[in-house]
Amino acid sequence: MAAGGLSFRNITALAPMVRVGTLPMRLLALDYGADVVYCEELIDIKMAQCRRVVNDELETVDFVAPDDRVMFRTCERERHRVVFQMGTADPDRALTVAQLVEKDVAAIDVNMGCPKEYSTKGGMGAALLSEPDKIEAILRKLVTGVSIPVTCKIRILPSLEESVALVQRIEKTGVAAVAVHGRFKDERPRHPVHCDYIEAVCRAVSVPIIANGGSLDLVKTHADIEEFRKATGASSVMLGRAAMWNASVFSSRGPLPVETVMEEYLRYAIRYDNHTFNTKYCLCQMLRDKVESPLGKQVQAAQTNAEISEAYGLQHFYQQTQDQLRAKRDALPGGGGT
Numbered sequence: 045m046a047a048g049g050l051s052f053r054n055i056t057a058l059a060p061m062v063r064v065g066t067l068p069m070r071l072l073a074l075d076y077g078a079d080v081v082y083c084e085e086l087i088d089i090k091m092a093q094c095r096r097v098v099n100d101e102l103e104t105v106d107f108v109a110p111d112d113r114v115m116f117r118t119c120e121r122e123r124h125r126v127v128f129q130m131g132t133a134d135p136d137r138a139l140t141v142a143q144l145v146e147k148d149v150a151a152i153d154v155n156m157g158c159p160k161e162y163s164t165k166g167g168m169g170a171a172l173l174s175e176p177d178k179i180e181a182i183l184r185k186l187v188t189g190v191s192i193p194v195t196c197k198i199r200i201l202p203s204l205e206e207s208v209a210l211v212q213r214i215e216k217t218g219v220a221a222v223a224v225h226g227r228f229k230d231e232r233p234r235h236p237v238h239c240d241y242i243e244a245v246c247r248a249v250s251v252p253i254i255a256n257g258g259s260l261d262l263v264k265t266h267a268d269i270e271e272f273r274k275a276t277g278a279s280s281v282m283l284g285r286a287a288m289w290n291a292s293v294f295s296s297r298g299p300l301p302v303e304t305v306m307e308e309y310l311r312y313a314i315r316y317d318n319h320t321f322n323t324k325y326c327l328c329q330m331l332r333d334k335v336e337s338p339l340g341k342q343v344q345a346a347q348t349n350a351e352i353s354e355a356y357g358l359q360h361f362y363q364q365t366q367d368q369l370r371a372k373r374d375a376l377p378g379g380g381g382t
């Protein structure tokens with residue numbers, strides 16, 4: 045039965061974001077002041093095939109696919125803060141995956157808002173919004189089957205009444221929080237967020253509501269986070285794009301230049317041996333309209349983390365980190381050390 049643990053009241057959270065929400069970004073968001081960090085959506089079928097591997101060299105826990113790809117990498121630093129988001133349409137498979145990761149994460153979240161075809165065609169993501177029975181079955185199974193909190197992330201339904209009724213039904217499953225992205229299923233990220241819908245939901249339930257969707261027009265600075273919370277009456281706020289563009293938005297000490305943020309990001313990417321393409325993708329999101337600048341072109345052309353490091357003048361840090369990791373590897377039993 046879900047009990048205790050992570051609180052979702054009065055927190056700011058890094059939103060789940062495919063490709064963006066890997067370990068370096070999550071650690072960066074925590075450094076800057078996020079209370080809770082969601083991983084990118086991971087699909088239940090793929091996760092169910094993974095094996096759990098303790099990586100002594102990196103000091104991480106890795107969930108590794110049969111083709112040796114690391115699907116999910118986490119570490120002690122975030123254990124009590126990271127929410128594992130999955131894409132699922134099947135209660136049994138959802139539970140299998142939740143039980144696989146539950147000792148290494150702080151909570152489990154189910155994505156019920158993704159409108160992209162790769163999610164909805166399997167009945168996952170926003171497709172679940174029109175199947176409340178399935179929502180209930182998945183959430184009940186998870187809440188009774190794991191010992192950490194369970195949450196879900198939804199989009200709003202076409203009317204206030206339907207949105208409220210859905211969240212009331214979700215609340216009864218025993219979830220610890222509901223993240224509400226204040227857009228309809230067919231709305232794009234550029235459309236204004238419907239704070240009134242989030243507010244109506246907050247008034248109707250007592251489970252903590254995490255307001256989401258404010259990045260483009262409402263939340264540009266740290267102070268705006270509180271404004272967004274007030275405008276929606278929510279317990280908490282979750283940020284996606286604002287954090288992706290500059291994760292220091294979580295810092296109450298004010299924003300840092302994006303150059304500094306990119307450098308800090310890259311240090312984590314190097315330290316945790318992040319996949320090069322993933323590192324490039326995240327840096328390009330941060331570069332935004334500067335992606336065609338000389339730096340942006342260098343990042344895009346890079347084929348290794350070493351080459352990306354050169355673009356940021358971090359060769360020394362890169363080399364030092366590689367040496368440290370090699371020394372650690374050699375010192376491990378069977379690691380080739382003498």
Ligand code: FNR
Nearest residue numbers: 059060061062084085155225257258259283284285
């Ligand atoms: C997303 N979003 C998203 N949502 C989700 O539940 N699981 C996911 O894996 C993703 N992936 C994702 C990737 C990228 C690059 C973006 C920009 C967004 C949606 C995200 O969590 C959030 O709901 C929206 O971005 C709206 O919040 P903001 O950006 O206005 O704060």
